[in-house]
Amino acid sequence: MTTWHDYLKEEGQPPSWPYPVRYGEEQEIEVDILVVGGGIAGCWAAISAARHGLKVALVEKGDTIRSGAGGPGCDHWCCVPANPHSRVNPDDWALHMADRPYPNGIGIQIQCREDYDTLLEMERMGGKIRDTDDDYLGAEGRYDDTKLMISPRYGTIHSYLPDPDMGKPGFNPPEERNNVVIRVWGSTFKPALKRECKRLGVQIFDRVMGTSLLTEKGVQGGRVIGATGLNNRTGEFMIFKSKATILSTAGGGSLWMMNSELCGMSSMMSRTSSGDGHIMAWKAGAELVNMEATGIIGIATGMKHKWYSGGGDASYENVPLVDANGKRLPLPIQGWEDAGAMVPTPETQAKIREGILKGEYELPFYGNFPAMSDVERRATWNLMLGEESTTKIIIDTFNQAGYDGSRDLLQSYKFLEGESMPQWRQPGMGGLLVDWNLKSSLDGLYVAGMTMFSSEDHSYCAATGRYAGRKAAAYAGEINHGKVSRDQIEKEKARIYAPVKRNHGIEWKELHAGIARAMQYYASEFRTERLFKMGLGALEKIEKESVPMLYALDPHKLMRTLEDIHMLEHAKIILQASLARKASSMPLGFQRIDYPEMDPPEWSKFSTIKLENNESKIGHKPQEFWGNMKEEYEKNNSDYEGVYKGE
Amino acid sequence: MSQKELMAIPNVTTPNQPVLFDPEICNGCNHCVEVCQIDVYIPNPEKGKPPIILHPDECWYCGCCVNDCPRPGAIKFNWPLQSRGYWKNKETGEIGQV
Structure with missing residues (x-):
């Protein structure tokens, strides 16, 4: 008896609500810093603020131990141009990364400058970032001195599309690669972050949803002085009074997804990521950017047993793709041979489609795991696919069902399932406007991770969370609590x-x-x-x-x-x-x-x-309203001390 | 079962059982209830029993409840039919499925 219906049938009545119900009852908490959203960005913000000796509260709708898009794991620590194996200058690389329309130059600069420090701190907290057990000796990209494992991604350029020189003799030799992305064991991260929050005395309020921001005198556009929340198990009303507030609540992923029973299966985020922070800030009068931007959901749409329906599907991450007869397909595979390219050019995509219709390529396609060397196959299957957010359970299920990559081709659903429906979209790059302090347009309100406009990936959330925590702490140290209306x-x-x-x-x-x-x-x-x-x-x-x-x-x-x-x-x-x-x-x-x-x-x-x-x-x-990225970063961070040296 | 014993129950939410519990191994510690970011489960009213799956339709298949279970084997992932992946033996061509 484990389903609700089983219970009803056996007991003759449904189970009672298991938690005390406290609708309308108030709990008041006064802290220096309030962080709303306990995912990757929120945890880092709370840790960073707490290191300054301030009183910090962290509010999370789920349980901080595994909540958020990065809760289950993360396989790539992107954009760490300051790592010891990098061949690029972090400031130059930041400029490259921001060299496209409508990016967030501020966040990218922070990520490029501080992401390696953040990663080293992650390791200190208990996150696994190196091949310390020598599981992947001999894998390409593994450095024996540091045991760091470089990923093929961004090997030559900073694009998801293939480098135009791909396939030419001598393309992407090991000694010339950018080495800006590191493979990590991200399933170890979130529990370590929660532990660190607790160790530093952060008050964690799990199962609490932020519902609104409190402003000075209750005025729209006024200084943010706290927030209200709802305990989603008890219904209790929470009043948080804070000197500074950091929003890190991700975005509203299921806005175009009609069937609620597909919500969780159809995006990179669970239903819980509903973009509450955007609306809390909006109602308080904060300025939002890029809100008209949307993208078609191209990833794992309704089919969570595979990794992507984008570049290489089930055999993404360095796995050669073949058709049903074993013929190699010209799809990029995010591997060493294509310098980490993830998606085909539109021309390649059209060529393969045409080839399918003419019988040149026969469906279905497969990831040719047996063709890989043992160490590359293991690094792909166990590390890259196994650690990437919600994919560990996929690997385990396949293993338990008898799949063996040394023997079996893994089916790809590229083309087979058709394209994602054009009306299945998701909000794209919309989010809060931020300045070089990651402050919103409202005093007292700071932003981290995906709540800001044009945000990036897991490591971006970590680096910007850490940065927002430090900037909010500096502000909170110089101001008193406001008067709540x-x-x-x-x-x-x-x-x-x-x-x-x-x-x-x-x-x-x-x-x-x-x-x-x-x-x-x-x-x-x-x-x-x-x-x-x-x-x-x-x-x-x-x-x-x-x-x-x-x-x-x-x-x-x-x-x-x-x-x-x-x-x-x-x-x-x-x-x-x-x-x-x-x-x-x-x-x-x-x-x-x-x-x-x-x-x-x-x-x-x-x-x-x-x-x-x-x-x-x-x-x-x-465009580029943030000014000169290097100069502005340095002007605003002359006191930055690098990797945290305290206890 | 006689007609009067039948309850009138609405259609069962799909997917109904994202996981399967083994009551012989599960000791009702409720760690999965805490780990789940969207409260798919509630604790069983009877202590020591596996939790009740209350919101299966909200599951996003992150797998944390299974990954973090302190008693391996107590929870097994149960992919809905439409989400069970395939493979093919390269030599024999035999098709396998999760």
Whole structure:
């Protein structure tokens, strides 16, 4: 008896809610620094702030031990140009990485400068970053002196696409590689981070969702002086008073995904990553950037038994791909031979598709694991695929079912399953505007990881979390607590508990499907002014007519309900930002039928959006608004001491 | 079972059982309940028994409950039918599946 239905059948009644229910009861916590979101960025922010001797609270919707997209693991520590085997200068590399439209030059510079220090600290906390057990002796990229394992990624250039010189004689020789990405055992990271938080005295509030930011006198645009939260097991109301607050709550991944039963299976993030921080900040008056940007979900869509449906699918990470007859395919494999290229060029993609239709390549395709040397196969299977976020369980399941890479070809689903549906999208690069302190446009509010605009990967979240913690600590050391407005708290309590005061109406799943459908119809493949306006109208109708009918039968469902209300607001912002950009843009995934010219020069600028007196206000920022990356970094970090030397 | 003993129950959520517990090995420590980032489980009202799978439809298949279980074998991953991967023996061509 382990399912709810089994229990019902055997006991004749459903189980009681297992936690005490405390709707409306208040718990007040006063700290120097509040971190909302306990994933990779949030843990690093809390640790970094606590090292300054400050009182820190960390609020997490799940349990910090394994929560967030990086909770289960991480296989690549990207962009560590300061590592001892690197052949590039960190500042030059940061410039390379930021040399594309609409990036976050601030975050990239921080990552390139501080990521190796962050990794060394990770090791000190108990994370495994080297092949200390000599499991992969002789593997390409392994350095015997440091036992660090360099990844093929970014071997020659900083692109996911193949280097144009690929295949030429002498391409990508070991002695010339950039060596900027390190393979790591990321499944060891998150428990180590939680342990370190505890050791440093960080007060961890697991199973608490952040619901709103508190501002000085309750005024929109005022200094952020804390936040409210909801315990998603007990329904208790949490009031956090803080001198500085750091948001690290990732993004709203399932906005276009209609079926809630596919939510978790269909993105790089679980349902819990619902972009709460974006909306908490938005309502408080913070400025957001790139909110019109979206991308098609190309990864693990609804099929979590494989790694990617992008570049190489199940046999990604250095595995040669063959067709059903063993014929090698010209797909990149993120390996040494293609310098880590991940996705084929559109031309290669078209060529293979044509080859399939003509019978040149026969489906299905396979990862030719048996063709690899033993050490490369093990490094790929056990380390790269085994450590990459949610993939450890996939490896274990295959092993237990009898799969043997020395003997068996692993099926790929590339082409076989078709492309991801164009209306299945996800918010792309939208997030909070930040400055060189990773401060938002509001005083007292700092940002880490994926909550900021144009964020990157796991190690980016770690480095920016660590940085935001240190900058927030400096601010908190010089300022007093603000005065919390009781009126703001009462309004928030009335808002969040409304669904538990009803016992019928609409449940969160239907609300979610309604929002997703509106986004699929009006903000997907085909975009026009009329469709955006219709979308906004549809969302406003949901807000007006359906939100007041929402009901939640327990604290967990209340959390999901509040998440979807956040996603509804998120969707509205996307449509408002979409209306404001009267041009198409390839890098923003934004193709308008009524403004077909792609990336016209006059629109080569960031769009910003914020609330002022509850009215949306659009603004713009020039490309590279952060200035000279090296100079600005140095100006703002003359006191940076490198790897933490304290206890 | 006579007609009057049948309960009227809505359709079962899909997927219904992302994991399978072995009650002989599981001692109801509830570590999986704590590790799960989305509260798929609740503790069993009866101490020492495996947890109850309450929200299987929210599972994102991260595997942490199985990976971190202190009693190996107590929880087994149970991929939904649509998510069971294939392979092929290179020599014999025999197809295998999870």
